Every structure is written in structure tokens, then in C-alpha cells.
Amino acid sequence: MSFKDLQLNRPILRAVAEKGYDNPTLVQEKTIPLILENKDVIVSAQTGTGKTAAFALPILQRLYDKQDAPKKGKKIRALIVSPTRELAIQINENFEAYATYTNLKTTVVFGGASLEPQKDILKKGVDILIATPGRLLDLHKQDSINLDYIETLVLDEADLMLDMGFIDDVRKIERLCPNDKQTLLFSATIPFKVQDLAKTILKDPKRVEVAQNSSTSKNVDQALYYVPKPKKIELCLHLLRNTIKGRIIIFRRTKYGVDKLEKTLLKNGYKANSIHGDKSQSERQEALNSFKKKEFNILIATDVAARGIDISNLDAVINFDIPNVPETYVHRIGRTARAGNTGGAFSFCSADEKDYVVNIQKLIHLQLDVIEDHPYPLDPKAKPVVHKKQGSKHRKGRKSEGSKKKKKRWY
Template sequence: MSFKDLKLNRPLLRAIAESGYNNPTLVQEKTIPLVLDKKDIIVSAQTGTGKTAAFALPILQLLFDRQDAPKKGKTIKALIVSPTRELAIQIEANFKTYSSYTNLRTTVVYGGTSIEPQKEILTKGIDILIATPGRLLDLHKQDIVNLDYVETLVLDEADLMLDMGFIDDVKKIERLCTKEKQILLFSATIPYKVEQLANSILNAPERVEVAQNSSTSKQVVQLLYYVPKRNKIELCLHLLRNTIKGNILIFRRTKFGVDKLEKTLLKNGYKVDSIHGDKSQTGRQDALNKFRKGEINILIATDVAARGIDINDLDVVVNFDLPNVPETYVHRIGRTARAGKKGIAYSFCSADEKSYVQTIQQLIQLQLDIIEDHPYPLDPKAKPIVHKSKKTGSKHRKGRKSEASKKKKKRWY
């Protein structure tokens, strides 16, 4: 099937051809006709399957006939809500590419940067708005954004949006749009929470599933190292010196962990940078650009910061901390071995993460290859270290003095 068969118009086909795409991916093939038919849809597809174009192209097609607004200016007719800034920026770049031969105007708004330039663009009038939930509601409160004319609402990476605690914001945004709108919900996985949200706001949705939620690429070699928690940094350095080569993305669970590992690797002379939620937008973007240009070859990230980032030619993913949600593991290793290339995923498992390995293996229906030949093996009998607080609470209820302290007091009478 070619893009022509999807009944897209000439200006869009021209922009697609110039981007170097000839044939639609499976998710595009299944989704575009449904969007053009104005159906509500739930799409379950991993990152890297081309899902942004699956909603961007039909939205641009639907708005094409009304691209030249009357004097009162343009109104927001399509709203795309995205959980992270990086993802929102990437979606905007896609829309701009595909709409280059139209007069449709797109902009992106997100927190962490000055609100004034965003207000300025919005007051001039746009057709398509891409936004993170917090900044969108801020702008709406200030009467800068009017959602009364939204015809298509896209919720991208819905599972991540709910994991990040945006459920109330999403419902509020949905209520602020018109009742008659079309809703497109995209999610890498469809856990119960996403299912519940879909049932509450979508109208008789069609479902599109592309590959199993659990599918991990056959091109990825998945290796598992059992290692005591205290030795993970040494193991990481050992592998970087002797085994791991190329462009490397390392995942850690916390921002603190990211910073700690980054300092250690810099001290050891590695070209490394990091992205996490506490970094400014420009800091995150700079780190990404350095990685893409080859100025650094190691990027350390938390899951939230790395979701939706498109990095080509990634050779290795390292799960320094194993994720407690098995689907997250699938996302992480899905960043390597894209477009038919091969990749390697290294996972470090300490005693307290053993249960995560089980749930990951159940999900992907695959046994990870255990590498025992390394300098920091974990004692198979090792029990998870449970850190107990040394502080013990008072025996007495707050505000009550003990008998002893009452006796010590010298009375004034």
C-alpha cells in the first residue's frame, strides 16, 4: 500500500515524499482511514511505529479545506495533548514537516519556559495546538486558549500521562472541548486505568492494535547481570571499558541516581550527559543534540524524560536499575534495534529487583540470557537489603508528658 491509496491530498503527499517516506507503516495504514471517517479510536502501538504521522496526516487532511481563515482569525480545531515536553516538541516538528505545503498553522506550548512568547503566537491564531496538560490549563485559565472549536482531540502516550498523575487534567481538558469532537487515544499499552479513561470519554471507539504490547524486537540481544546493588557502578565501568561500545542510553530510576552515575562517568573520562525532570528544557535539548551529533556517546536518563525521544542509531540500552513496571522494560529496549538494525540491552539486577525479572520475562515470553562471567557476581542466597530507620517513635501520644518528666518539673506553687 502507498500513501496515495489512503486518499491523502497532493500537498500532503508531496511533503511525505520529501521526508523520504514511500509506504505507510502498519499503524498508519490502519489508523488514517478511521480518522478520516471521523471515528473515535484507541490505538495500541509502541514508540517507533510511526504513530505520530498516523494522526498528524489525517488531521491535516481534514483541516485542509478550511486552512484560510476569515478576518476574525484562526481557531484551534485540533488539540494534541502530550505528557512530556520532548514528545510535544517532536510532534510539532512532525506537523510542521507534513504541513509545509499548506497554510495550516501549528504551535506547541509546554511548561518550564517563558509563557509570554507562547501567548503571543496563540493570540495571532492557530489551527493545531500541541500541549502538555499543565501549561495548557494555565493558558486556558488566563483566557489565552479557547477550546470551543476543537474538532479533534488527541491524547498521546495515554498510559504515561496517567502514570504521571495527569488523569484529572486530561478529564478537565476533555470537558473544556466541544461535545461533538472526535477523540483519538494513543497508548503503548492499555492497562486498566487507560481502559477506564477510554470508556468514560470515547464514543463507540474503533480499536487498532499493532503488534503485541509485549513484543520485544527479535533484533535485540537481551543480557542479564546479577550484581549487588553497591557494585553496579563498578560493573558499569567494567563493561564500558571492555565490552560496551557505540551509542549508549543508560536508564536509572531516579534523578539522584542519574546525577550520581553521570559524575562518576565524567570523572572516568567518558563523554556523557543526562536528561531528567529537574533539568531545564534547554538543558535537556542540549544533551539530546550533543548525543545526536556524536559529541557525547553516553546519555543517562530517567524513564519519564526519555519517553518519546527519537534517537536513531542507538547501539546499546543499559537498564542500570530494572523497572518495576514490565512494560517500561519493553519501551526502554525498544529504543535500540530500530529499522532493521541490531542492538544489545544490558540489565543489572540486584537482590531486591529479582521479582522484576520474573514479571518482565512473563510479559515478553522470553528468558533473558544470564551472564555469570563478570567480576561482581551476586550471591544467589543474597537477601534484599531492607533499610530501617534508626529513629524510633515516642511511646507516648503527642502532647502527653511522660510520668517521669512530670515528676522532674519543679512546681512554682
């Protein structure tokens, strides 16, 4: 099937061709006709399957007839809600590229950036708005955004949005839009809470599932290293010297862990940078852009900061900390081996993470290759380290002998 078969108009087809897309991906093939028919849709597909174009192209097509604004200025007719700033910026870049040969105007608003410039752009009028939930509601409260004309509402990465605690915001945004709008829900996985949300806000939705929720790409070599927790940094350096080359993302669970690893790699002469929630939006964006321009080859990130980021030609992913949610593993390694390329996923498992590996293997129906030939093996009998709180050696309510002697009694 080609994009022409999807009944898209010539300006959009031209922009798509210039982006270098020949044929639609499976998710685009299944979703675009349903959106053009004005159906509500719930789509389950992993990152890297072409989800953004699956909703962007039909939205542009449907708004094409209304692109020349009346005298009163453009109204927001399509709203895309995204959980993270990085993802919102990326969706906006895609919309702008696909809308090159139309007069449709798109913009993006997100927290962590100044309000005034965003208000100025909105005042001039836009057709399509991409927003993070918090900033969208802030601007609505200040009467800078009017949602009365929304024809299509898209909730992207819905599972992450709910994991981040945005459920009330999402429901509020949905209520602020007209009742007769079309709603599109995109999610990498469809856990119960996403189904629950879909039931309450979608009208007779069509389901599109692309591959199993748990599928991992056949083109990724997945290797597992059992290693004591304190030796993970040495193992990481060992592999970077000898095995893993090219452009790499390393995932850690905490912001503190990200910073610590970045300092170590820089000390050892590697070109590395990091993104996590404590960094300002401009710092995160700068790090991403530099990584895309290949100014450094190692990016260290937490999951929330890296979710949905589209970085092509990634050679490897390192799971420095094994994720405790098995679906997160699928998201992480889905960043390499995109668009038919091959890639590697290297996971470091300490004694207290063994259960996580069991759950991951259940989810992906695959036994990970255990690499035993490395300098820092984990003793198979090693038990998880339990950090006990240091309590007082004295029984509660009893004074120590020393304190009794020092006290001067008043009686």
C-alpha cells in the same frame, strides 16, 4: 501498501517522501483510514511504530481545505495533548515537517517556559496546537486559548499521562472541547484506567492493536547481569570499556542516581550528559539536541524524562536499575533497534530486583540471557539488603540513667 493508497493529498505525500518514508508502518496503515472517516479511535502501539504520523497525516489532510484563514484569523481545530514537554516538542517538529507544503500553522505550548511568547504566537492564530495539560489549562484560564472550534482531540501516551496524575486535567480538557469532536487515544499499553477513560470520552471507538502490548523487538539482544548493588557502577564501566560501544542511553530510577552516575562517567573520561525532571526545559532540550548531533554518546535518564523521545540509531540501552513496572522495560528497550536496525539491551539486577525480572519475563514471554562471565557476579544466596531504622536502645517513655542524674528536680 504505499502512502498514495491511503488517499493522502499531494502536498502531504511530497513532505512524507522528503522525510524518507516509502511505505506506511502497520499502525499508520490501520489508523489513517479510520481517522479520515471521522471515527473515534483507540490505538495500542509501542514507541517507535510511527504513531505520530498515524494521527498527524490524517489531521493535516482533514484540515487542508480550511487552511486559508478567514479575516478573523485561524482557529485551533486540532489539539494534541502530550504528557511531557520533550514529547510535545517532538510532535510539533513532526507536524511542521509534514505541513511544509500547506498553509497550516502549528505550535506547541508547555510548562517550564515563559508564557508571553507562547501567548503571542496563539494571538496570531494557529490551526493545530500541541500542549502539555498543565500549561494548556493555564492559558485557557487566561483566555489565550479558545477550544470551541476543536474538531479533533488527540491524547498521546495516555497511559503515561494517567501515571503522572493528569487524569483530572485530561477530563477537564475533554469537557472544554465541543461534544461533536473526534477523539483519538494513543497508548503504549491499555491498562484498566486507560480503558475506563476511553469508555467515558470516546464514542463507539474503533480499536487498533499493533503487535502484542508486551512485544519486544526481535532485533534487540537482551542480556541480564546479576550483580551486587554497590558493584553496578564498576560493571557499567567494565562493559563500556569492553563490550558496549556507540550511542547509549542508561536508565536509572531516580534523579539522584542519574546525577551520581553522570559524575562518575565524566570522571572516567566518558562523554556523557543527563536528563531528568529537576533540570530546566532548556537544559533538557539542549542535552537531547547535543545527543542527536552526536556531541556526546552516553545519555543518562529517568523514565519520565525519556518517554516517547525519538532518537534514531541508538546502539544500546542499559537498565542500570531494573524497572518495577514490567511495561517500562518494554518502553526502555524499544528505543534501540528501531526501523529494522539491531541493538542491545543490558540489564543489571541486584538481589532486591529479582522479582522485577520475573515479572518482566512473564510479560515479554521470553527468558533473558543471563551473562555469568563478568567480574562482579552476585552470590546466588544473596538476600536483599534491608535498611533498618536505628531505634533508641531505651524503652519508650523511660529516661536513661544519664539524663536522670543531670536533671535537677524542683521537688
